[in-house]
Amino acid sequence: MHTPVTAPPSGKQYHISFANYHAVIVELGAGIRVLERDDRSVLESYDEAAICDGAHGANLVPWPNRVFGGGYRFMDHDYRLPLTEPDAGNAIHGLVRWLPFWATHLTQNSVTLEAVLHPTPWYPFLLRVRFSYELSANGLVITTELLNQGAQACPVAVGHHPYLSPGNDQNIDTALFSASANQTQSALGESEAADSHLELPQLVGDRVLDTTFTIPTGAPSGRGWARLTGSDHRTVELWTDPSYRYLQIFTGDTLPNERRRKAMAVEPMTAPPNALQSGQDLLVLQPRETLETQWGVGLR
Numbered sequence: 001m002h003t004p005v006t007a008p009p010s011g012k013q014y015h016i017s018f019a020n021y022h023a024v025i026v027e028l029g030a031g032i033r034v035l036e037r038d039d040r041s042v043l044e045s046y047d048e049a050a051i052c053d054g055a056h057g058a059n060l061v062p063w064p065n066r067v068f069g070g071g072y073r074f075m076d077h078d079y080r081l082p083l084t085e086p087d088a089g090n091a092i093h094g095l096v097r098w099l100p101f102w103a104t105h106l107t108q109n110s111v112t113l114e115a116v117l118h119p120t121p122w123y124p125f126l127l128r129v130r131f132s133y134e135l136s137a138n139g140l141v142i143t144t145e146l147l148n149q150g151a152q153a154c155p156v157a158v159g160h161h162p163y164l165s166p167g168n169d170q171n172i173d174t175a176l177f178s179a180s181a182n183q184t185q186s187a188l189g190e191s192e193a194a195d196s197h198l199e200l201p202q203l204v205g206d207r208v209l210d211t212t213f214t215i216p217t218g219a220p221s222g223r224g225w226a227r228l229t230g231s232d233h234r235t236v237e238l239w240t241d242p243s244y245r246y247l248q249i250f251t252g253d254t255l256p257n258e259r260r261r262k263a264m265a266v267e268p269m270t271a272p273p274n275a276l277q278s279g280q281d282l283l284v285l286q287p288r289e290t291l292e293t294q295w296g297v298g299l300r
Contacts, residue, residue, distance in 0.1 A: 009051045011100060018109040018135035021298075024048075030101040030113040030131040032057030032162065035140055037299040041165035042139070042236055044263035054255050054265075055161040058097045061129055061146065062117070064159020065212075065248060065273035066090040072276040074155050081122045081276075093161070096129055110134040116149070125154035127285075139237075139298020146292075148285035156283050157271035158293055163252070163263035164238060167230035171261045172251060176201040179226035179266070181213030181247050198249075201229065204264070209249045212272050215240065226266045235300050243293040244268040245281055268295045 011027025024034035024045075031052060035043040046056050070081040070091040081091035101113035110133060117127040128147040133140060148154050166175040179198040198213065215224035224240040226247060240247075250265035270293065271281040285291055 008048045010048070012103070013048065014103060014106060014111045014113075016107075016109050016111055016133065016135055019137055021135045021139065023133065023135055023140055025111050025113065025131075025133050026052075027100055027102075027113070028052070029058055029097045029099060030115070030129075031059060031097070032133075032140075032142075035162075035297065037139075039168075040232070040234065040299065041168055042297060042299045044163040044165045052097075054163075054252070054259060055093055055097065056163055058093065058161040059129075059131060059144070060094045060159035060161060060267070060269070061096045061144075062123065062125075062127060062154070062156040062158075063091075063094050063276050064157060064161075064267065064269040064271070066092050067276045068274050069277075072155075074276075075153065079122050079124075094159070095123060101129075101131070104130075105132075109136070119150070125152070126150035127154060127156070139296055141294065141296040144293045145290060146285065147290045148287055151287055153284050153286050155276060156285055156291065157269065157275045157281070158243070158291070159248075159267055159269040160295065161265060161267050162238065162297060163265045164226070164228040164236040164297070165230070165263050166228060166236075167232045167234065170230055170232075172204045172228070172264050173206065173261060174231050175204050175264070176229040177204050177227070177264060178202065179213065179247060179249070180224045181215055181226075181249075198226075201227070204251070207251060208253050209251045210254075211249050212269075213247045213249060214272075215245055215247060217242070217245075224268070228264050228266075236297065237300060238266050238268070238295065238297040240268045240295040241293060243270050243291075244295060245270060246272050248273075 085092040105112035130145040132143040178201040246269040248267035
């Protein structure tokens with residue numbers, strides 16, 4: 001008997017490679033399902049037969065993190081987003097995570113996926129969203145382009161949710177972590193004194209973080225960065241262009257046991273949590289205006 005082929009929950013799988021790097025980009029949300037070098041995980045992956053969990057590799061548009069209570073005001077109008085974190089009563093991680101994207105460009109080492117975020121009562125704006133992925137000897141570069149195709153200005157912020165891997169079958173407790181970030185804010189908006197400076201590599205140990213760090217401006221390279229070195233002495237390095245003002249660092253303590261502290265989420269964000277509500281570093285795109293941002297990650 002013929003067994004019907006079941007499509008992966010994340011949709012079409014786009015495999016790209018360069019030298020000893022291999023990545024899998026998926027149709028749903030244009031997220032990163034796999035990134036590895038020499039069969040060593042660079043980003044923690046999820047199985048092709050699984051639904052993406054913990055926002056692994058997800059893109060967070062038109063806001064990252066949370067909108068507390070789901071309500072926001074823009075141009076003298078009040079809107080209420082679906083509460084996608086119902087237990088806490090928040091709207092979390094934007095509107096494109098579960099949106100199908102289509103490939104507009106595909107080569108051996110690159111792929112570009114696009115989607116249109118159509119107006120809804122909770123976000124009545126018309127936004128074309130494009131993610132381009134390219135592998136090289138330095139790793140994976142991700143370019144995000146947002147185009148306001150509507151007739152009115154629209155509020156946007158951009159984020160991403162990669163989990164840096166300490167190595168296959170390892171956990172982060174024995175890894176060294178550092179980042180170009182020195183100011184903190186907890187996920188609930190409370191000030192924290194601990195872990196306020198991350199520039200020097202430190203053992204992760206038993207630290208528990210779900211914390212927003214500000215990337216200092218004026219760095220010589222103009223880039224933010226974060227590094228995680230596993231017990232195999234290999235280092236995953238993530239960098240961001242100056243568009244990204246914040247890093248959300250998450251040690252994965254609230255994930256299920258099989259995922260708990262297996263990788264370090266380092267989330268580049270152009271705005272902090274609750275930006276749609278607070279307006280802090282929120283970007284406003286005028287009709288036909290485009291926003292482009294870039295970040296990357298590799299293993300050395």
